[in-house]
Amino acid sequence: MPIWQTRQPLPREVRLLVAARAVNRLGAFSLSFLTVLITTRFGANATTAGAIAAAFGLATIPSRLAGGRLADRLGQRRTIVVGLTACALAQLGIAAAGSLAVVMVFAVLLGLAFELYEPPSQAMIADLVAADEHVRAYSLLNAALAAAGMAAGLLAAALGRWDLRWMFVVDALTCSICAAVVHLMLPANRPSPARTAQGPQWRLSPWRDPALLLMLGCGTLMAVVCLQVMMLLPLALVDRGLQAADAGLLSTASAVTLVAGQPLVRAARVAMLPMSVAFALGYGLMTLGLIGYACAQGLPAYVVSTIVWSAGDLVLVGRAYAIVAELAPEHHSGRYMAVYGLSWGVAAVVAPIAGTELLQRAGVTALWATMAGVCLALAFLQPAVARAVDTRRTRPALDTTDARAPADSVE
Known part of the structure; x- marks a missing residue:
């Protein structure tokens, strides 16, 4: 058996989804600075900042479950677009917030939207790729996110020296770009009730x-x-x-x-x-x-x-x-x-x-x-x-x- 395999490229839709998620990952650095924003801009103590961050984390659990159910009920593309759009709106809400209470509300809303697009993204890859190519496709997604993460660190270092709120604005922008790519370039799908049974x-x-x-x-x-x-x-x-x-x-x-x-x-x-x-x-x-x-x-x-x-x-x-x-x-x-x-x-x-x-x-x-x-x-x-x-x-x-x-x- 040859050491290297010659394989056909992954489907265009999978490559587009991976590229869109990588763009989204470029801006996904803002959450690391949520507690810093709360303490520096609003003067809250570390305990309060930690509690708000914990509330965000807790909200992501029902978010992921809802993402899976919506993907099977409404379709994967729609769920990805809804989740990313909701994330963008919540990020802008945090950036524009004028009080700690408003930040807390938008942080929880962000948590409720944050995982909506993960299950349908993973399910879309599973549906578009043959079973013997699943490992390769998911590995490509992980590598793309890792590469984007390296660039995200540099972007965060630049924006963090200016104003922490701009991190959330950029994150909202990358979410919106990813949602637009998914909506315009990926196929729609709606589960068939007759086959679901x-x-x-x-x-x-x-x-x-x-x-x-x-x-x-x-x-x-x-x-x-x-x-x-x-x-x-x-x-x-x-x-x-x-x-x-x-x-x-x-x-x-x-x-x-x-x-x-x-x-x-x-x-x-x-x-x-x-x-x-x-x-x-x-x-x-x-x-x-x-x-x-x-x-x-x-x-x-x-x-x-x-x-x-x-x-x-x-x-x-x-x-x-x-x-x-x-x-x-x-x-x-x-x-x-x-x-x-x-x-x-x-x-x-x-x-x-x-x-x-x-x-x-x-x-x-x-x-x-x-x-x-x-x-x-x-x-x-x-x-x-x-x-x-x-x-x-x-x-x-x-x-x-x-x-x-x-x-x-x-x-």
């Missing part, structure tokens, strides 16, 4: 699908690890005598690894790996990288460790979403993606509390050793789940609700 009734509710719930559990553990790196790495660096700002350099190293490693994703020997083997390899590399964090004393060691765990993330990216896409019954991919995406909402609540407690009580080495232990556990758990899903996918469906309906398929 096909398939085993228990699978029409994602909450009653045991395989999806197993994926949600594993995804939540993975999200907790990723958020610990995102939120606690600056504190951990300071504890080791380095600068908190060095976390930005490490974030850039991770993004470069994800972008530069895209040819590896297309390599035949990687693309053709069974899901169980790919998960074991990916989580194994993440385990090694986090052990490196636990032992690192200087910045070069942190950079090497970051590249190692990011290489593991590169192998993993897209594979979990590909499994969820295969699990979803026809015309229910939005809801399935929404439920799986809750892993990040749950982790956003658990990670900062558990991580700061562990860091304060046990120290940096224990923090990263614990996260490495979680990844090592996932290296065994996630492949087992992938094998179970593959068994269900290849087993003939005997429990259809209508003998005349086609056999249940997750392709």
Whole structure:
């Protein structure tokens, strides 16, 4: 088998969606400065700013569930446009707010709109791309967002020196551009009620699908690890005598690894790996990288460790979403993606509390050793789940609700 595969380009609609989301990501830096805006412009204390930020985070959980339901009921394109437009309006409301109460209202409204477009974006990719190309498509989306994130950091540095409110204006602008591209250039879709009724009734509710719930559990553990790196790495660096700002350099190293490693994703020997083997390899590399964090004393060691765990993330990216896409019954991919995406909402609540407690009580080495232990556990758990899903996918469906309906398929 040749090392490199020659593949057809992904569908034009997928490439347009990825490009639009990358433009949107260029402006998605404003939320990192929400608490700073609240404290500097309105004189609120850190506790109040944190409470408003927490209210935003809590509002994103029903937002994602609503995004999945609307995607399956109204169509993916409409839901993406509605979500992005609502985000833009809320961002402008924050920028123009003249009081702390108004900021709080628009922050909650932003949270309620913030995740609406994620499930339909993921579901649209699942519907437009063949099953054997799902991993490649989701990897491309992740790489595009990572590349845009690097540029977003530079843009934030420039605008932050001028006026923090302009960050929210630029974020609103990128949301609007993304919404316009999606509305004008991507196909509309509306689920067919007649076809939605096909398939085993228990699978029409994602909450009653045991395989999806197993994926949600594993995804939540993975999200907790990723958020610990995102939120606690600056504190951990300071504890080791380095600068908190060095976390930005490490974030850039991770993004470069994800972008530069895209040819590896297309390599035949990687693309053709069974899901169980790919998960074991990916989580194994993440385990090694986090052990490196636990032992690192200087910045070069942190950079090497970051590249190692990011290489593991590169192998993993897209594979979990590909499994969820295969699990979803026809015309229910939005809801399935929404439920799986809750892993990040749950982790956003658990990670900062558990991580700061562990860091304060046990120290940096224990923090990263614990996260490495979680990844090592996932290296065994996630492949087992992938094998179970593959068994269900290849087993003939005997429990259809209508003998005349086609056999249940997750392709």
